[in-house]
Amino acid sequence: MYLNIQNVTKEFDKFEAVKNFSLEVKEGELISLLGPSGCGKTTMLRMIGGFLNPSKGFIYLENKDITKTPPEKRPVSTVFQNYALFPHLNVLENVLYGLKNKKILSKKAMLEKAIKMLDIVGMTEYKSRSVSELSGGQQQRVALARSLVLGPKVLLMDEPLSNLDAKLRVKMREEIKKIQRELKITMIFVTHDQEEAISISDKIVVMNEGKVIQIGAPKEIYEKPENIFVANFIGRANTLIIKGEKIIVRPENVQLSFQEKSYKGEIIEKNYLGFFTTYGIKSFFDEKEHIIYSDLLGSENEFEIKDEVFFDFKSIHYL
Ligand SMILES: Nc1ncnc2c1ncn2[C@@H]1O[C@H](COP(=O)(O)OP(=O)(O)OP(=O)(O)O)[C@@H](O)[C@H]1O
Ligand SMILES: [Mg+2]
Structure with missing residues (x-):
């Protein structure tokens, strides 16, 4: 299995925010974590990203135990809800930032890579713009390019569309899906929007109160919910x-x-x-x-x- 999460639990003091979470992800799959506010989605994502340590359980990536690997050392990249772009850098510089830190490519190669990624997200013509002059959707594209350019083995996105208006959300989710397919990138996407999860995911993990309630393809979750919680959370x-x-x-x-x-x-x-x-x-x-x-x-x-x-x-x- 490409990414294997085994019996992960996260306790904050005595409170269990994530309880015995297990999930197997194949290479190139897009998985959504879906559930009501406070059910543990962000906590689980932060453990995959390495920003939090599990209290129990293991995370394996390509059979390597990464449970305790620090974020900068694991080949996992995160797009945050607020994009976290560097306001004093322009679009291109933002995308180049992570590559420069890695110090493995020549200047020319880094530039080519960054331009190619800006092209994929449709932002080439804005490359010299200050990020503070961009719309929400454009910032989202830059944040995506900045993560993708690092060539992560897993891309994590925590409610990446929640700051956008309804029309743009739909457009961006279609674009994200298209880019994910083209690049065959493995992605874990957090949302509490059931329509969003259904439209973009290969598999949905429905969570409630820290627990996995059901894992399945969107059609399976919608047509064969395992219980009333899932039936009512996804559709009516x-x-x-x-x-x-x-x-x-x-x-x-x-x-x-x-x-x-x-x-x-x-x-x-x-x-x-x-x-x-x-x-x-x-x-x-x-x-x-x-x-x-x-x-x-x-x-x-x-x-x-x-x-x-x-x-x-x-x-x-x-x-
Ligand atoms: N650092 C922390 N210390 C204590 N409790 C925490 C901490 N982080 C999260 N929690 C608690 O863990 C639970 C899960 O939080 P989490 O942020 O993972 O939920 P979520 O599913 O992402 O919700 P939302 O949809 O609102 O973003 C919540 O009850 C939250 O209050
Ligand atoms: Mg959250």
């Missing part, structure tokens, strides 16, 4: 007991109709959201009243509050 879910079995149904899998179907209910909520509409349907399951949510595409929103409707489940996941 109707949770029901039918014939003694606990199930979840995603709202987009609840099909409504005026014609007779398996279940019956009354529409009590309607929320028009543009490309889809969310309905709340009052219905009885297991002799209890439930509100079942159904998401229908914008073109199918002919149902109104107080309508008696029938519905079926297009797909069910058993817990």
Whole structure:
């Protein structure tokens, strides 16, 4: 295994911020750590980066134990949330900085490498600009180039897009994914945004209260959540007991109709959201009243509050 994290625990005094965390990462994979605020994502990332020592457990990179290797000695690079660029240096100088410290390349080779990386992140034309004159997205690109130019074996990113506005976040995450694929770089990406995790990851690690709850490909996590926490953290879910079995149904899998179907209910909520509409349907399951949510595409929103409707489940996941 390329990167192997084994039973890592981090205690701060008596408080366990990360509990028995294990993860295997293949070379070239993009892994997201996803979970609510305070669940231990940053703590885990800082242990991979070497900025914190695990209280228990081991971290191996290409079969070498790096658990206690200091950050500057491990081939791991981190892009921080606030980018941490050097304000007194221009764009090119920022990217060159780490290379100069390493002192292994000639001046010409360093310059070529830095320019190539600026080209990859689309910042060549800004190379002489002061970083304080850049927009958030541009600073993000420089921070990425500065980390990538060092050729790390693993690139760590802690909520790198959280300072950007919604549109730019989507654009940057697509770019990061593209660059990651092109360079085949192994990356661990921290986010608490489920859509972000789903869209860019090969695998998602869902965490809660310091523990790994589920590891899987985005589709697996979404379609086959292991428990209600995962089902509700990633997307929305109707949770029901039918014939003694606990199930979840995603709202987009609840099909409504005026014609007779398996279940019956009354529409009590309607929320028009543009490309889809969310309905709340009052219905009885297991002799209890439930509100079942159904998401229908914008073109199918002919149902109104107080309508008696029938519905079926297009797909069910058993817990
Ligand atoms: N140096 C520290 N000393 C004591 N407790 C800490 C320390 N660093 C983190 N913690 C605690 O460990 C827990 C996990 O923190 P962490 O920063 O890893 O969470 P996170 O998942 O990154 O959250 P967020 O999404 O808000 O960034 C929190 O309860 C936090 O208060
Ligand atoms: Mg954090």
